[in-house]
Amino acid sequence: MSKERIKIAEELFDIMPAEYQDLVKRATYGNEQRGWKDIGNAKELIEEHSLCAGCPESMAFRYILASLPNPEDTVMVGSTGCTSLVFPHVAVHNIHSLFGNQNAIASGLKRALTVRFPDRPKDVVVLAGDGATVDIGLDMTLQAWFRQEKFTTICFDNELYANTGGQESGLMQKGFVAKMAPVGKTFEKVRLPEIARESGCHYVVNCTVSKPNLIEKVIKNAVHIAREIGPTYLQLYTPCILEIGKNSMEGLQEMRDSEKPTERFAYKEYVSEPAKELLAELAAKEKERKAEAKKQLAGQTA
Amino acid sequence: MTTSYKVMPGPEHFLPPSAASMGIRLPDPGQAHIHGTIVSEEEAMEQAARQFLSAKVPTIFPGPLVLWAWNDKAAKKAKAIRYLYETIKESVDSSQHAMLIPMPDYRPKYPKINPEIEINPNHPNLTIWHNKIDACMFVGVHCHQANLSLKIIRGGTNCYTIAMCAQAGHEDAMLSFRDATAEKILRLADWVKKLKGSVAPPA
Numbered sequence: 001m002s003k004e005r006i007k008i009a010e011e012l013f014d015i016m017p018a019e020y021q022d023l024v025k026r027a028t029y030g031n032e033q034r035g036w037k038d039i040g041n042a043k044e045l046i047e048e049h050s051l052c053a054g055c056p057e058s059m060a061f062r063y064i065l066a067s068l069p070n071p072e073d074t075v076m077v078g079s080t081g082c083t084s085l086v087f088p089h090v091a092v093h094n095i096h097s098l099f100g101n102q103n104a105i106a107s108g109l110k111r112a113l114t115v116r117f118p119d120r121p122k123d124v125v126v127l128a129g130d131g132a133t134v135d136i137g138l139d140m141t142l143q144a145w146f147r148q149e150k151f152t153t154i155c156f157d158n159e160l161y162a163n164t165g166g167q168e169s170g171l172m173q174k175g176f177v178a179k180m181a182p183v184g185k186t187f188e189k190v191r192l193p194e195i196a197r198e199s200g201c202h203y204v205v206n207c208t209v210s211k212p213n214l215i216e217k218v219i220k221n222a223v224h225i226a227r228e229i230g231p232t233y234l235q236l237y238t239p240c241i242l243e244i245g246k247n248s249m250e251g252l253q254e255m256r257d258s259e260k261p262t263e264r265f266a267y268k269e270y271v272s273e274p275a276k277e278l279l280a281e282l283a284a285k286e287k288e289r290k291a292e293a294k295k296q297l298a299g300q301t302a
Numbered sequence: 303m304t305t306s307y308k309v310m311p312g313p314e315h316f317l318p319p320s321a322a323s324m325g326i327r328l329p330d331p332g333q334a335h336i337h338g339t340i341v342s343e344e345e346a347m348e349q350a351a352r353q354f355l356s357a358k359v360p361t362i363f364p365g366p367l368v369l370w371a372w373n374d375k376a377a378k379k380a381k382a383i384r385y386l387y388e389t390i391k392e393s394v395d396s397s398q399h400a401m402l403i404p405m406p407d408y409r410p411k412y413p414k415i416n417p418e419i420e421i422n423p424n425h426p427n428l429t430i431w432h433n434k435i436d437a438c439m440f441v442g443v444h445c446h447q448a449n450l451s452l453k454i455i456r457g458g459t460n461c462y463t464i465a466m467c468a469q470a471g472h473e474d475a476m477l478s479f480r481d482a483t484a485e486k487i488l489r490l491a492d493w494v495k496k497l498k499g500s501v502a503p504p505a
Contacts, residue, residue, distance in 0.1 A: 006370070007370065007371040008369060008370060008371065009368060009369055009370065009371045009376060009377050009380030009381075010371070010377070010380070011377075011380045011381045011383070011384040012364060012368070012369050012380050012383070012384065012402075012404065015364075015402050015403070015404050015419075016369065016404055016406060017404070017406060017416070017419050017420050020406050088409040088410050088411055089409070089411070
């Protein structure tokens with residue numbers, strides 16, 4: 001669907017709630033240069049959400065939605081967890097799957113979209129918590145990667161089951177004591193980024209969401225590589241401030257502390273050889289576009 | 303199958319049975335139903351017009367199929383709906399308050415919606431209660447979402463529901479048309495005009 005098709009009927013425009021009018025008039029659908037800098041300037045694709053005040057997940061949602069390269073032709077697949085409270089407020093097609101099933105749903109969806117729209121890129125992006133990705137849905141996650149399904153998997157890693165009260169998850173760090181895991185985790189945090197690489201993902205990143213420009217870059221890279229080459233995986237630290245005993249204002253600092261070079265969310269990236277070639281191609285095109293724009297601007301001002 | 307069940311304004315109870323399960327059947331082309339009884343389309347037009355004219359807050363709920371200009375047909379229907387709304391507004395007296403409230407999409411908007419400006423199929427009763435709507439018409443709402451809304455409304459409110467359905471109609475509405483077109487909506491507006499002044503406003 002192009003932006004041209006997203007029009008409100010003229011006779012009923014005035015009765016539409018303001019956010020829908022804004023989405024049509026001021027959203028960045030169809031804008032290839034869209035990114036995190038549109039936040040505050042254009043209508044965001046997320047309306048008010050029902051997450052806790054100061055939740056880093058809400059920041060992550062805003063950056064991701066601002067950075068999707070092709071939101072009008074993207075379908076997101078969610079799963080049970082805090083993210084499922086947000087999807088109803090998101091202006092991108094989305095499907096809620098059974099807990100853990102998200103990568104299986106996304107596989108079928110991507111294949112169907114490819115058959116139905118052979119001439120148009122349709123992106124599928126899975127967005128689920130660590131419980132859905134690594135514990136309950138690990139089978140579906142891995143099998144999708146083994147099969148080289150062409151979609152992006154994003155894991156919001158808050159290192160426990162947050163909205164059910166703080167149970168231990170596979171991505172919880174060793175020794176951590178949570179409200180519902182009083183003896184402390186006895187084994188190491190599952191190394192899913194490494195597993196993703198070994199399972200055939202062409203682009204893997206492990207980081208926090210403290211830097212919007214970084215999130216824009218990795219989202220765009222992950223979606224473009226998934227579209228052209230094969231599966232990609234992003235593991236983003238979105239700490240649950242309630243479950244780790246922090247206040248609303250402390251989420252950002254928690255992420256900054258956790259991304260220091262020796263910490264568990266120090267930036268880690270893996271790019272396969274074919275993916276490197278694609279990124280180089282895209283970078284060259286972008287350089288060309290910027291040079292052309294500069295030339296045009298110089299022509300206008302001369 | 304014959305049934306004594308009637309699809310009447312509620313509140314019926316928390317989980318009303320689906321009218322289909324109670325033996326209510328859908329009309330054939332050219333027909334409509336009133337309270338589950340199959341009638342001619344003209345009879346239903348007259349009854350729907352009377353409901354609008356005798357309600358305190360007659361309301362039209364246009365859904366995504368007509369709110370968004372998907373194609374020329376949708377745009378034409380939107381125009382007809384506006385005309386019907388304006389006709390109702392002109393035809394009721396000052397004690398009545400005609401409304402046109404959109405159902406822009408079906409997302410379960412939690413934790414809240416603004417019932418003054420929209421209706422959501424997952425909790426339509428909030429909009430009905432807030433605005434004290436006593437007669438409404440659904441148009442341009444996908445059937446499965448309309449069924450959900452109509453049942454919730456019948457279960458928890460006393461609102462009279464009319465469905466202007468583009469497919470086969472709705473058993474769960476108190477009055478349902480089928481095969482809706484822009485022309486059919488304009489015909490309903492003509493009936494409202496025709497009956498203007500002859501229907502007693504609400505006490």
